[in-house]
Amino acid sequence: MPIAVDTFFLNPDAPGTLQAQVQQMIAEGILSGRFHIGEKLPSSRKLASHLGVSRITVTLAYTELVANDYLTSRGRSGYYVSENAPVPPVYSPRPRAADTVDWTRAIAQRFTGGDTPHKPVGWRDFRYPFIYGQADPTLFDHTNWRHCALRALGQKDFAALTDDYFDRDDPLLVEYIARHTLPRRGISARPEEILITLGAQNALWIAARVLLNHRRRAVIEDPCYPAQRDLLTHAGCQLTPVRVDADGLPPDAIPADTDVIFTSPSHQCPTTATMPLERRRALLAHARDIDALVVEDDYEFEMAFLAAPSPALKSLDEDGRVIYVGSFSKSLFPGLRLGYMVGSEPFIREARALRATMLRHPPGHMQRTTAYFLSLGHYDSQIRRMGAALHDRRAAMEAAISAHGLSIAGRGVYGGSSLWMRAPEGTDSAQLAARLQAQSVFIEPGAPFFAGPERAKRYYRLGYSSIPVARIGDGIARIAEALGQMQADDG
Amino acid sequence: MPIAVDTFFLNPDAPGTLQAQVQQMIAEGILSGRFHIGEKLPSSRKLASHLGVSRITVTLAYTELVANDYLTSRGRSGYYVSENAPVPPVYSPRPRAADTVDWTRAIAQRFTGGDTPHKPVGWRDFRYPFIYGQADPTLFDHTNWRHCALRALGQKDFAALTDDYFDRDDPLLVEYIARHTLPRRGISARPEEILITLGAQNALWIAARVLLNHRRRAVIEDPCYPAQRDLLTHAGCQLTPVRVDADGLPPDAIPADTDVIFTSPSHQCPTTATMPLERRRALLAHARDIDALVVEDDYEFEMAFLAAPSPALKSLDEDGRVIYVGSFSKSLFPGLRLGYMVGSEPFIREARALRATMLRHPPGHMQRTTAYFLSLGHYDSQIRRMGAALHDRRAAMEAAISAHGLSIAGRGVYGGSSLWMRAPEGTDSAQLAARLQAQSVFIEPGAPFFAGPERAKRYYRLGYSSIPVARIGDGIARIAEALGQMQADDG
Numbered sequence: 001m002p003i004a005v006d007t008f009f010l011n012p013d014a015p016g017t018l019q020a021q022v023q024q025m026i027a028e029g030i031l032s033g034r035f036h037i038g039e040k041l042p043s044s045r046k047l048a049s050h051l052g053v054s055r056i057t058v059t060l061a062y063t064e065l066v067a068n069d070y071l072t073s074r075g076r077s078g079y080y081v082s083e084n085a086p087v088p089p090v091y092s093p094r095p096r097a098a099d100t101v102d103w104t105r106a107i108a109q110r111f112t113g114g115d116t117p118h119k120p121v122g123w124r125d126f127r128y129p130f131i132y133g134q135a136d137p138t139l140f141d142h143t144n145w146r147h148c149a150l151r152a153l154g155q156k157d158f159a160a161l162t163d164d165y166f167d168r169d170d171p172l173l174v175e176y177i178a179r180h181t182l183p184r185r186g187i188s189a190r191p192e193e194i195l196i197t198l199g200a201q202n203a204l205w206i207a208a209r210v211l212l213n214h215r216r217r218a219v220i221e222d223p224c225y226p227a228q229r230d231l232l233t234h235a236g237c238q239l240t241p242v243r244v245d246a247d248g249l250p251p252d253a254i255p256a257d258t259d260v261i262f263t264s265p266s267h268q269c270p271t272t273a274t275m276p277l278e279r280r281r282a283l284l285a286h287a288r289d290i291d292a293l294v295v296e297d298d299y300e301f302e303m304a305f306l307a308a309p310s311p312a313l314k315s316l317d318e319d320g321r322v323i324y325v326g327s328f329s330k331s332l333f334p335g336l337r338l339g340y341m342v343g344s345e346p347f348i349r350e351a352r353a354l355r356a357t358m359l360r361h362p363p364g365h366m367q368r369t370t371a372y373f374l375s376l377g378h379y380d381s382q383i384r385r386m387g388a389a390l391h392d393r394r395a396a397m398e399a400a401i402s403a404h405g406l407s408i409a410g411r412g413v414y415g416g417s418s419l420w421m422r423a424p425e426g427t428d429s430a431q432l433a434a435r436l437q438a439q440s441v442f443i444e445p446g447a448p449f450f451a452g453p454e455r456a457k458r459y460y461r462l463g464y465s466s467i468p469v470a471r472i473g474d475g476i477a478r479i480a481e482a483l484g485q486m487q488a489d490d491g
Numbered sequence: 492m493p494i495a496v497d498t499f500f501l502n503p504d505a506p507g508t509l510q511a512q513v514q515q516m517i518a519e520g521i522l523s524g525r526f527h528i529g530e531k532l533p534s535s536r537k538l539a540s541h542l543g544v545s546r547i548t549v550t551l552a553y554t555e556l557v558a559n560d561y562l563t564s565r566g567r568s569g570y571y572v573s574e575n576a577p578v579p580p581v582y583s584p585r586p587r588a589a590d591t592v593d594w595t596r597a598i599a600q601r602f603t604g605g606d607t608p609h610k611p612v613g614w615r616d617f618r619y620p621f622i623y624g625q626a627d628p629t630l631f632d633h634t635n636w637r638h639c640a641l642r643a644l645g646q647k648d649f650a651a652l653t654d655d656y657f658d659r660d661d662p663l664l665v666e667y668i669a670r671h672t673l674p675r676r677g678i679s680a681r682p683e684e685i686l687i688t689l690g691a692q693n694a695l696w697i698a699a700r701v702l703l704n705h706r707r708r709a710v711i712e713d714p715c716y717p718a719q720r721d722l723l724t725h726a727g728c729q730l731t732p733v734r735v736d737a738d739g740l741p742p743d744a745i746p747a748d749t750d751v752i753f754t755s756p757s758h759q760c761p762t763t764a765t766m767p768l769e770r771r772r773a774l775l776a777h778a779r780d781i782d783a784l785v786v787e788d789d790y791e792f793e794m795a796f797l798a799a800p801s802p803a804l805k806s807l808d809e810d811g812r813v814i815y816v817g818s819f820s821k822s823l824f825p826g827l828r829l830g831y832m833v834g835s836e837p838f839i840r841e842a843r844a845l846r847a848t849m850l851r852h853p854p855g856h857m858q859r860t861t862a863y864f865l866s867l868g869h870y871d872s873q874i875r876r877m878g879a880a881l882h883d884r885r886a887a888m889e890a891a892i893s894a895h896g897l898s899i900a901g902r903g904v905y906g907g908s909s910l911w912m913r914a915p916e917g918t919d920s921a922q923l924a925a926r927l928q929a930q931s932v933f934i935e936p937g938a939p940f941f942a943g944p945e946r947a948k949r950y951y952r953l954g955y956s957s958i959p960v961a962r963i964g965d966g967i968a969r970i971a972e973a974l975g976q977m978q979a980d981d982g
Contacts, residue, residue: 004871007674009802032679034670050799091670093679099811103837106784108704108750111844118658124650135653137646146644149856153637155628159615162626162824167609179525179582183498188523188584198689198850205849213599231848259599277503293597308541311500320590333653335855346594353602357722358696359689359850364826365640366854380495 002040003029005050018053022061030070030081033091041071041079114230117448120437127440128475132418132463135333139389141382145332148372152365160368166360167352169196170367176374177326177340185301186315187324189342195351198362200299200327200339202355204262205231207295207323207341210350212237216259221249223449223459225269225297228262241451244268246410248275251286258290264297265313270449270461271420272412280313287321294322302331305387305415306394320344328370330417330465331383338362338370386465390417393464393472400476406483409459417465420446422458423483426490429460435482441475493531494520496541509544513552521561521572524582532562532570605721606939611928618931619966623909623954626824630880632873636823639863643856651859657851658843660687661858667865668817668831676792677806678815680833686842689853691790691818691830693846695753696722698786698814698832701841703728707750712740714940714950716760716788719753732942735759737901739766742777749781755788756804761940761952762911763903771804778812785813793822796878796906797885811835819861821908821956822874829853829861877956881908884955887963895971900950908956911937913949914974917981920951926973932966 014021029035041047044058051058062079065071072082081087123131153161160170174191182189197203212218214236220229222241232239242253248268254261263283265275275283287294296313314324323343328336341351355361373379397419401408410420423429429445436443446459467475505512520526532538535553539546553570556562563573572578614622644652651661665682673680688694703709705727711720713732723730733744739759745752754774756766766774778785787804805815814834819827832842846852864870888910892899901911914920920936927934937950958966 004671004675006799007671009674009677009806029674034674034679091666091681093669093681096679096811097809099835100779100809101782101784101811101835103835106702106750107837107841108702108707109700109841109845111701111841111848114844114848116657116847119655121656121659134655135649137649137653140653142644142646142649146641149640149644150637153633153640155633158626158628158633160826162628162631162826164610164625164820164825165612166607168612175582178584180495180498183500183520183525184495186500188525190582190584201848202850209600210602211597211599216599227848234845234848259597288591291592293592308497315500318588318591320587320592329655334655334851335651335653337851337854344590344592344594346598350598350600350602353605354600354725356607357602357605357692357718357725359693360718360825360828363828363854363857366856 003035005042005046010051019057019061023064027070030085032093033088035081037081037083037087039081115226115448116230123442126442128471129442129466130462131442131466134466136466139386141378144378149369151372152368157368160364166356170371172371173367176371186311192345193342193348195341195348196362197339199329199337200325201227203325203339203341204228206351206354208232208235209354211260217257219254219258219261222451223270226448246273247279248273251283256290258292261292261294266298266310267300267416271410272416273410274413296322297325299327300330302383303415303417305391307414309414338366393469396469396472397464400473404476404480418461418463421460421462428457439478441478496533496537501542510548510552513549514555518561521576523584524579526572528572528574528578530572606717607721608939614933617933619962620933620957621953622933622957625957627957630877632869635869640860642863643859648859651855657847661862663862664858667862677802683836684833684839686832686839687853688830690820690828691816692718694816694830694832695719697842697845699723699726702751708748710745710749710752713942714761717939737764738770739764742774747781749783752783752785757789757801758791758907762901763907764901765904787813788816790818791821793874794906794908796882798905800905829857884960887960888955891964891967895967909952909954912951912953919948930969932969
């Protein structure tokens with residue numbers, strides 16, 4: 001592709017002759033890496049006309065650049081960036097002078113420094129990736145996803161692809177969720193009670209902004225999904241972490257002045273605990289007593305391959321008190337960025353207005369592709385296939401863990417795609433993770449899940465949604481070995 | 492597709508025999524529209540096992556439902572929803588009892604009731620759609636977009652499609668923007684100074700949250716993009732609308748205690764005014780004097796088919812004071828939901844952290860598809876094709892407007908895709924729009940662009956990015972006719 005003529009500008013305040021300025025502009029484009037070896041320059045006629053200089057000025061500049069080996073001339077076909085030109089490997093424009101803006105003062109609200117852990121970019125190259133929540137190319141139905149995406153790119157769906165429609169959602173997707181997905185959780189909802197979001201985290205974020213302010217109190221589970229704690233911290237509300245037990249969030253520990261309870265009853269994140277029916281009823285009764293709302297994060301209900309998933313808290317809700325959050329990140333893939341929330345109409349109306357002002361709507365193409373994938377039955381097949389594979393991996397995990405004498409702290413009786421592990425007392429799982437990384441084993445340290453400042457360090461999470469079953473035994477053996485070495489080093 | 496067995500639940504508190512409960516559950520599924528005519532029910536064995544009841548209970552329930560014509564039996568192949576079943580046209584679950592939650596109290600922050608106008612859902616059916624900012628199927632390079640999307644769905648791009656990568660962006664897209672797009676605006680930026688957003692509005696929203704709080708003052712143009720005023724209202728800052736003139740925002744009118752100036756200098760929205768170079772320098776000098784930041788919305792620079800676009804304000808910025816916002820909504824399509832912002836690293840770092848907490852990242856597939864479309868040169872061809880078509884439409888607009896004696900209030904010397912119109916004094920353009928809607932003419936009333944409460948009512952916007960050139964003359968004639976009738980009615 002030739003370099004577009006409209007990417008050339010002369011600085012009206014620059015010193016030197018016009019020819020020198022043109023020459024320097026092109027040399028800088030090459031030296032910064034903006035132009036690559038072999039790329040074609042605009043014709044002298046075009047560039048001269050664009051810059052408003054005479055053609056001979058550009059021609060002379062080009063000739064000089066050829067003499068200096070920045071450019072080569074290929075006769076009538078024009079000028080090209082020379083093979084010998086000093087092109088750097090990456091684009092790095094000349095650094096500007098330091099900002100005169102005082103950013104410490106200019107930034108009114110800070111968002112950096114949260115608990116959300118950064119994943120190593122190269123995790124797919126790990127031989128033993130016990131990572132959580134990423135798609136496995138061997139399980140994902142890539143072929144049918146492509147078919148659905150292609151269909152959603154057809155002429156018939158031009159409006160669904162291209163239109164700006166901030167105040168509604170793809171009716172096909174909403175209808176499928178209402179008729180087929182929510183009934184699996186015992187939930188009935190009309191389209192006006194459903195909002196499509198940019199993933200479950202976006203739904204939690206929206207719920208926090210609509211329902212909280214600095215005078216209101218939110219309860220979160222401890223440990224919990226770190227991004228959830230981050231987003232509530234940013235919301236500026238009063239925040240009370242409540243320690244979960246083997247049955248999840250204990251209702252009795254929720255303070256009476258709580259306004260909103262954030263909970264993951266069906267599959268507590270990260271401990272995988274399932275809240276029993278009796279506690280669900282007690283939680284709803286307690287919420288009613290103190291007039292609190294409940295935001296139910298049901299991020300992984302599809303992964304129930306060992307036991308039927310318990311009905312959602314929302315299915316027991318007679319008051320309109322529960323806001324239900326679902327996600328396609330675990331059952332399809334996280335890069336899709338699609339989730340949904342279900343709640344009473346006055347709430348969904350405000351949530352929709354907030355979504356409209358912050359981002360208008362989730363991209364139409366992602367919504368329509370998902371609607372096709374769901375309604376053509378590919379989704380159900382995919383869930384079954386994932387369930388079968390996760391079932392085998394889970395069995396391999398438990399067998400290896402037991403054989404090596406490691407301790408499971410939470411295992412998800414329904415299934416799921418991770419185990420919550422407890423290392424021997426005194427172990428820092430961040431050090432364990434660092435040690436294992438050198439052996440191509442990826443594990444997630446548990447500390448970021450806990451509310452600070454005194455965080456339990458001995459826990460870690462082992463995901464099995466991305467590791468082949470054949471590598472599980474070896475991977476667990478390496479973890480056991482590393483733990484053994486750490487204890488030997490300490491002793 | 493058969494109805495999935497896991498969408499059936501028995502309410503543990505329900506009265507009646509198990510058989511009656513099963514029967515009622517299925518009848519309700521049909522009566523609510525959840526099950527459609529012809530859909531197959533689960534086998535009695537499967538449903539019994541799922542519900543934990545005896546198989547005979549389910550068989551008896553099915554038999555009763557056949558007797559009542561809800562179901563039909565097709566021998567060995569099973570039970571289906573009968574053709575005579577009373578299925579409503581849309582899914583409408585049985586209404587629940589009224590919420591006991593007091594939503595007036597429970598909602599902590601309200602987002603409804605803003606200025607953003609709702610587009611009629613059926614605008615594509617209008618014969619004369621003078622709508623702004625939607626994609627035209629006759630101009631969009633649908634074929635190559637599909638090719639690029641398909642390539643981005645390939646095995647090689649599996650990670651780009653599926654991965655969760657909240658703390659970075661697609662490197663291909665960022666590199667293209669840095670090397671090819673920003674140089675067209677005279678801007679040089681490193682990848683760390685660029686953030687991909689879910690459209691330009693999302694970028695403005697993020698900038699407002701990072702740079703403002705209730706103690707800080709923002710200046711916006713009056714009139715301006717209504718969603719921008721809405722999002723600043725929600726940010727809870729001090730907000731000062733400053734009336735624009737024929738050259739855009741006048742620097743002298745900006746109060747000395749302003750912290751952030753939001754402006755669209757190259758193509759003021761909605762008046763289309765272009766700020767001259769001298770005023771740009773004056774605006775930057777004034778911003779430096781009062782130590783304010785400038786957020787530059789450059790949403791439509793690609794549509795410059797009458798004159799070269801003026802370099803961006805950001806290209807003149809030596810201080811790091813300008814935050815630049817670009818968009819692919821106008822040059823590709825708004826449903827894509829992709830834009831970008833460019834600013835100094837300390838700002839982009841906070842903006843990225845805020846984006847991560849609210850939505851993680853824009854979907855990988857949309858980023859990668861766009862990167863391919865740009866880097867293969869399809870984007871440049873598309874801009875040229877759109878420019879040529881908009882050039883012709885613009886000429887037809889001006890000719891028809893002049894022939895019918897209508898008044899243009901702002902025309903965009905560079906090009907653009909809309910004209911800002913002034914109706915005779917005393918005209919309410921909302922009434923004009925309503926009258927024209929009956930004749931299949933869509934125009935946008937101007938009042939929502941103005942800051943309240945006393946809004947100018949005589950202005951309206953005519954977009955020409957979606958109307959075929961052949962219909963422009965007739966469409967303008969109808970507007971002139973309607974205006975004439977309104978004046979006759981008043982006189």
